[in-house]
Amino acid sequence: MKINKKIVAIRRFIGEYPKKIIVIGSLFFILVLTVSMVDPGHIFSPKVSKIVSDFTTPDLMASPIKNITGIVKKGDSVSSLLNTYLPLKTIYDLDHRSQKIFPLTGIRQGQPYKISLLEDSLVGFEYEINQEDKLVIHKDKDTYSLSKNPIVYDTKQELISADIKTSLGEAVEGTGEDYSLAWKLADIFAWDIDFLRDIQPGDQFKVLVDKRYRNENFCGYSDIKAAFFINKGVEYKAFFYEDASGRKGYYDKKGHSLKKAFLKAPLNYSRISSTFSTRRFHPILHKYRAHPAVDYAAPKNTPIKTVADGIITNIGYNNSMGNHIIIRHSNGYETRYYHMNKYARGMKKNKKVSQGDVIGYVGKTGLATGYHLCFGMRKQGRPVNPLKQITTSAKPILQKDMPGFIAQTIKYSQEIKAANKLAQSN
Ligand SMILES: [Zn+2]
Known part of the structure; x- marks a missing residue:
């Protein structure tokens, strides 16, 4: 009876709402298509497990170690992966000890792992935390050691360059490279260039980057080493640098960070x-x-x-905000200034403003009881706490690191020039 009722209900739904179903169906299809275009590698990675023997020993003898590699599937946990080989108590103990390095309970669907067995006893487990690092469990005599190690890739440095006709993504794909390179490049220059609005035909980029390979299969890019970008006739240069303490980022040739800080506050x-x-x-x-x-x-x-720096997208009066100005910045941020008494001279919609420019004066217009500035900030459309964003400072290269930084900058620039000449002579 229940099933019949359900069928009737479904029929009724289909009968009465065929258009709705088509619309919902196509929306879902578009969603799937979009998702697959954005990230084909991750979302639709094959979820296969395979058993391979390790033949890497130089004497060409088959190693007695058997490796099982796989991708974490939906519903997998560290205990479901390892309980065939280890007692639960040992797994629990390993999880406890792993907390500081990477909690074993935090393994995610889609990430690769490797189980190493010697005569059906677990001697090693590796889990790739992200593109950079893996968690390694290794059996030494009777105890297991835990560590976080960098994933080792074969790398090949390449210079990738293109003229932009429509969008950065299309230009990157036009060179035969992966779309993810466009994201990396856009991130570097996000504080100077609005990649949705500022890109125009004639823009150009050159990127010096290591491509990563494993068993000759391409598996993404390392950090971009240097990138030159011409936007509206202006050339921007970015150089990667990592100091001894591990702080890394992109800098112009003088060592200033490309990630610009906001003013600490919009007023005294x-x-x-x-x-x-x-x-x-x-x-x-x-x-x-x-x-x-x-x-x-x-x-x-x-x-x-x-x-x-930014562009005024909104200026005007309403009952709650009073006289207000909204400014769009090129890094996905927007700032809002409410209850002004008056605007500074020349403020209007679409006007470009630079950091520190006076845009208006404190008042209590709109819904305000006393004189104050109500200051809001959004990132990708969502309200964020300005006091937290503002402290994201962008420090320059330390004085003591400058010689090393400059030497590296010169090296990268020469490599870009050399690759250019090679490309032209071909
Ligand atoms: Zn307020």
């Missing part, structure tokens, strides 16, 4: 009168208590400065 203020909060509707008080912004109390007509 007397105090913060309200902090950032995204608390939702309160069921008992029946009030919205979210305040996704920071209120800076300051005297009337205190100058308000834009915290970063």
